[in-house]
Amino acid sequence: MTRNVATDYRPDGATGTDGGFPFPDGIADPGRLATLSSYGILNTAQEEAFDAIVRLATELCAAPVGMITLVAADRQWFKARVGVEHTETPLDHAICTHALPETGLLVIPDLTEDPRTRTNLSVTGPAAMRFYAAAPLRDASGHGLGTLCVIDRTPxxxxxxxxxxxxxxALGDQVMALMQARREVMESRWALGTQEEAAARLQASEAFLKSILSASPDCIKVLNLDGRLTFMNEPGQRVMEIDDFLTIAGTAWHRFWTGPYAAQAQAAVSKASTGGVGRFEGWADTLKGVPRYWEVVVSPIKGLDGRPERLLAVSRDQTDAYRAGRRQDALTSLGERLRELDEPDEVAAEVAQAAAWALRLTRAAYGTVDATESAITFDRDYARPGQASVVGRHRYADYGSYVDDLRLGRTVAIADVRTDLRTASNLEALGRYGIGALVNVPAMAAGRLVGVLCLHDREPRAWTDEDLSFAKAAAERARLALERIAAEEQQRLRTHEVSHRFKNLLTVVQAIATQTMRSATDLSAATEVLAGRLAALGQSQDMLLDGRMGGSPILDMATRALDLHAEAGSRFDVSGPDVRIGAKVALPFSLMLHELATNAVKYGALSNDTGRVSLSWRVEGKGDAVMLRLIWRESGGPPVSPPSRKGFGSRLIERGLPGRVGGVAEVYYAPTGLVFSVEAPLAAFQVED
Structure with a gap:
């Protein structure tokens, strides 16, 4: 039984005081003191058997202080101790007196809150103690002689x-077994009797100690002073995936560690060999190659002469806690960094790097999906040294049959691409990038697949729920950051567009007026023609800016967009097959043509009386790879050259329609005139909503 409630003790019949609180009954009981004296253990030298038990207790309970205390009439004396220098204290400093009446463990979570101990000098003085747990040392006669206790300086x-x-x-029971065996050896020596029975008890005690080690979940090892393995507890063998300890007995322990951790293991062994305690944390694989993260303490096992004879290495598996902390740190810092970014490719790079670091991946990349939801483009990725980059455009069909899951917003996790039916037929393509396991997390917008966070590992990997939760959180942060950037860009576009449209409109009005007056026979006719043309311009401008252009054949849409420049209508050569443009693409398509025509009036082929503009389109490819290529070509105008800087209009031309259809735009300032082209999947041009 374990008691840890501060109010469950009533000091009836106390015989002394403990900082104002009475001692428990029986401290000065003659029978108890006589029993303690019969062991002949007070004021004896240190013994390794007792020291080892205290070290093990403090290690397994993660406590900085531990003691074997024996309570005499006027003091408590320490047979073994860790974390304290003195060998005894007066009873008014003692906490262990309260454990003597107990039949089970006594646990006090906070010594400052327990009325028995809160005024004790060990609690109120320097290096104050806050947490206490003790196993009472109870003789067969029922007398409490002392405790095996562990103490922490924090509650x-x-x-x-x-x-x-x-x-x-169990360790408390082991202390009593050692004390009894020790007393029997002494009595046998005094009586000149045999020592076989005492030796047997000591052997049984050692066997019992091994059974205690088998109950610990930690990997506990005994090393010789050279750092070679001589013992490992059974739980340690299980977690290290060792089938037979004899296959590794005598192996240098540091060889189980890789990279910088091997040197840290050697340093810990060296420190313990000279009487110190070595501590470090790091990665070491199990015998079957599974990486685990360990918290390690290496301490000396001293002989009767006080010198280290062997080493005790206790390794605690902290893999889950380490990975959880790493994932949380990555998400926290990722959120902070994404708030500072204003370019989509920077967001993709940051998310990829955070995911690769947190999950220890071979590669990570965030890509945008085209309007057909069949291809993905990576502008940036993060890959470990020696691994191929996936930057570029990829068709999902080349890598497996799981894109339908992504379109439905489902995360795809494949532990082994060789055995999963969705990827087993695409090993050649996956092998080019060294992909043995993968996770794809979709980013959805208005029910459509717009982006995917792709995670790759070179070897097969059993993805955990925690891995997938992190990946989803990272992908969501990427989606929100990209939405923010898009919204901010849209706001900037609107602001610039108001100014830019007004300037362009004035230019078009000026061109219409100039051309009208140039061809008019008299002022009255010119006035009538000019008024009609300005009215038509106003109607077209309203349709353009209000977005009331629905889906229609490309020829009709081009004609409507170029009607704003009706005076130059005879100088446009428009040709191409009968192709329908969807409503979703109509506005950016019209805005692009209007911008190109306005620039032609300002600076290009339409700025003189002889220049011409050719607008053509063609369809290429078959099946899923059908592409539409649109070409704007000017000729006969003044010489053109690249602008010294790109303004709003240039960005609208190069990013507006190409960005909407996921296409590639090219601008060429040829000696004969400007050439602009955009190419994208035909299906992307035909999206209706």
Missing amino acids: RQSGLSGSQAKVLR
Whole structure:
């Protein structure tokens, strides 16, 4: 039984004071003191068997202080100790007196809140103690002689874990077994009797200690002073995936560590070999190659002469906690960094790097999906040294049959591309990029697949729920950041467009007026023609800016867009097959043509009386690879050259329609005139909503 409630103790019949609180009954009981004296252990030298138990108790309970205390009439004396220098204290400093009446563990989560201990000098003085747990050392006669206790300088409201309480209780029993065996050896020597029975008890005690080690979930090892393995507990062998310890007995322990951790393991062994305690954390693979993250303490096991004879190495598996902390740190810092970015490719690069770091991946990349939801483009990626980059455009059909899941907003996790039916037929393409396992997390907008976070590992990998939760959170942060950037860009476009449209409109009005007056026979006719043309211009401008252009054949749409420049209508050569443009693309298509025509009036082929403009389009390819290529070509105008800087109009031409259809735009300032082209999947041009 374990007691850890501060108010469940009533000091009836106390015989002394403890900082103002009475001692428990029986401290000065003659029978108890006589029993303690019969062990002949007070004021004896340190013994490794007892020291080892205290070290093990503090390690397994994660406590900085531990002791074997024996309570005499006027003091408590320490047979073994860790974390304290003195060998005894007066009773008014003692906490262990309160554990003597107990039949099970005594656990006090916070010594400052327990009325028995809150005024104790060990609690209020320098290096104050806050947490206390003790297994009472009870003789067969029922007398409490002392404790095996662990102490922390910070409170622990949850006390000990179940396994820690079990181990502390068992180690307390081991202390009493050693004391009894020690007393029997002494009595046998005094009586000149045989020592076989005492030796057997000591052997049984050692066997019992091994059973305690088998109950610990930690990987506990004994090394010789050269750092070679001589013992490993059974739980340690299981977590290290060792089928037979004899296959690794005598192996240098540091060889289980890789990279910088091997040197840290050697340093910890060297420190413990000279009497110190070595500590470090790092990665080491199990015997079957599974990486695990360990928290390690290496301490000396001293002989009777006080010198280290062997080493105790305790490794605690912290893989899950380490990975959880790494994922949380990555998400926190990712959110902070994304708020500072204003370019989509920077967002993609940041998300990829965070995912690769947090999940220890071979590669990570965030890509945008085209309007057909059949291809993905990566502008940036993050790959480990020596791994191929996936930057560029990729068809999903080349890498497996899982794109339909992504279109439905489902995350795709494939542990082994060789055995998964969705990818087993595409190993050649996957092998070019060294992909053994993958995760694809879709980003959806208005029910449509717009982006995917792709995670790759070179070897097969069992993706955990925590891995997938992190990937989804990272993908969502990327989606929100890209939406923010798009919204900010849209706002900037609107602001610039108001100014730009007004300037362009004045230019068009000026061109119409100039051309009208140039060809008019008299002022009255010119006035009538000019008024009609300006009215038509106003109607076209309203349709353009209000977005009331629905889906229609490309020829009709081009004609309507160029009607704003009706005076130059005879100088346009428009040709191409009968292709329908969807309503979703109509506005950016019209705005692009209007911008190209306005620039031609200002600076290009339409700025004189002889220049011409050719607008043509053609359809190329078959099946899913059908592409539409649109070409604007000017000739007969003044010489053209690239602008020294790109303004709003240039960005609208190069990014507006190409960005909407996921296409590639090219601008060429030829000696004969400007040539502009855009190419994208035909299906992207025909999206209706």
